Amino acid sequence: MKLIDGKVVAERINGETREKVAELKRRGITPGLAVVLVGEDPASIAYVRNKDKLSKELGFYSEKIELKATIAQEELLAIVRDLNANPAIHGILVQSPLPPQLNEQEIVQALDPAKDVDGLHPMNIGKLAMGDLTALVPCTPLGCQRLIAESGIEMCGAHVVIIGRSMLVGKPLALLLMRKGKGGDATVTVAHSRSRDLPQITRSADVLVAAIGKPEFVRSEFVREGAVVIDVGVNRIDDPAKPKGYRLTGDVAFDEVAPKTRAITPVPGGVGPMTVAMLMANTIAACQNQTGLFAES
Numbered sequence: 001m002k003l004i005d006g007k008v009v010a011e012r013i014n015g016e017t018r019e020k021v022a023e024l025k026r027r028g029i030t031p032g033l034a035v036v037l038v039g040e041d042p043a044s045i046a047y048v049r050n051k052d053k054l055s056k057e058l059g060f061y062s063e064k065i066e067l068k069a070t071i072a073q074e075e076l077l078a079i080v081r082d083l084n085a086n087p088a089i090h091g092i093l094v095q096s097p098l099p100p101q102l103n104e105q106e107i108v109q110a111l112d113p114a115k116d117v118d119g120l121h122p123m124n125i126g127k128l129a130m131g132d133l134t135a136l137v138p139c140t141p142l143g144c145q146r147l148i149a150e151s152g153i154e155m156c157g158a159h160v161v162i163i164g165r166s167m168l169v170g171k172p173l174a175l176l177l178m179r180k181g182k183g184g185d186a187t188v189t190v191a192h193s194r195s196r197d198l199p200q201i202t203r204s205a206d207v208l209v210a211a212i213g214k215p216e217f218v219r220s221e222f223v224r225e226g227a228v229v230i231d232v233g234v235n236r237i238d239d240p241a242k243p244k245g246y247r248l249t250g251d252v253a254f255d256e257v258a259p260k261t262r263a264i265t266p267v268p269g270g271v272g273p274m275t276v277a278m279l280m281a282n283t284i285a286a287c288q289n290q291t292g293l294f295a296e297s
């Protein structure tokens with residue numbers, strides 16, 4: 001069994017991004033990222049802090065915009081429009097989930113698709129579905145694909161089963177892995193809460209991706225001997241023995257599943273660091289596109 005170390009791969013990608021930032025700066029351009037946080041969801045606060053910190057470390061111009069949970073839709077839309085018009089900002093991310101009074105879809109649709117580094121605007125999802133390589137692709141699916149490729153796992157012709165059909169992970173990942181060409185050409189099955197006899201479906205997977213949001217949901221009987229398992233789940237479990245009072249666990253029961261696998265990602269330290277690394281890579285691509293420089297990734 002090989003442990004797929006997302007931290008190591010993410011550090012390598014961040015190193016490449018640092019060099020690209022330096023190259024852009026030599027041409028007089030500083031790539032800019034704005035991360036918008038609404039409210040005080042503890043997980044969102046931690047994600048936004050990580051994104052802001054890494055973007056600064058890599059040399060980006062970074063804006064962290066923190067807003068009250070009670071903000072009105074129109075106010076948030078006005079902030080998005082200002083960021084769309086701000087030439088110092090090449091990438092905008094509005095951290096989800098948003099408080100219930102806000103219409104998340106309308107906010108995403110208000111983003112300039114060229115600055116939509118989360119890849120969730122219908123224009124980018126549409127381009128992804130059409131196989132248009134200029135699409136900005138959602139960061140977590142992109143991170144999963146890159147992690148699989150960097151681990152030497154061939155996608156072409158492989159049967160991938162994804163548990164989860166969200167717009168954030170499952171759906172775009174399916175589009176990405178079935179796309180023609182490098183890193184794609186997989187046969188993809190997408191399962192969800194209404195799928196019948198889930199373990200039978202997942203046992204047919206060469207590569208099983210869990211994006212469910214239920215701690216240790218995937219047990220040994222879900223996985224065939226020699227499969228690759230990518231665990232996207234991040235779940236907080238109360239644990240008084242830990243300094244923070246909780247620990248993180250994935251959607252896969254790691255201890256019982258790992259021995260059966262050819263390769264598996266841990267949680268934390270698997271897909272998580274890749275998501276942030278791909279956000280930075282997307283911001284570079286967006287900056288290159290907006291400034292007329294060719295984006296090669």
Ligand code: NAP
Binds near residue numbers: 194211213
């Ligand atoms: P989501 O929007 O809640 O979607 C969960 C999906 O799992 C849904 O499609 C749901 O099916 C399916 N599901 C739920 N219960 C199921 C069951 N019993 N059997 C089969 N399928 C079931 O969640 P998400 O945003 O995709 O996130 C999924 C997980 O990934 C979460 O733990 C989240 O924290 C994590 N995540 C991690 C990263 C990262 O960077 N590592 C990034 C994003 C998300 P239905 O559609 O039928 O309801």
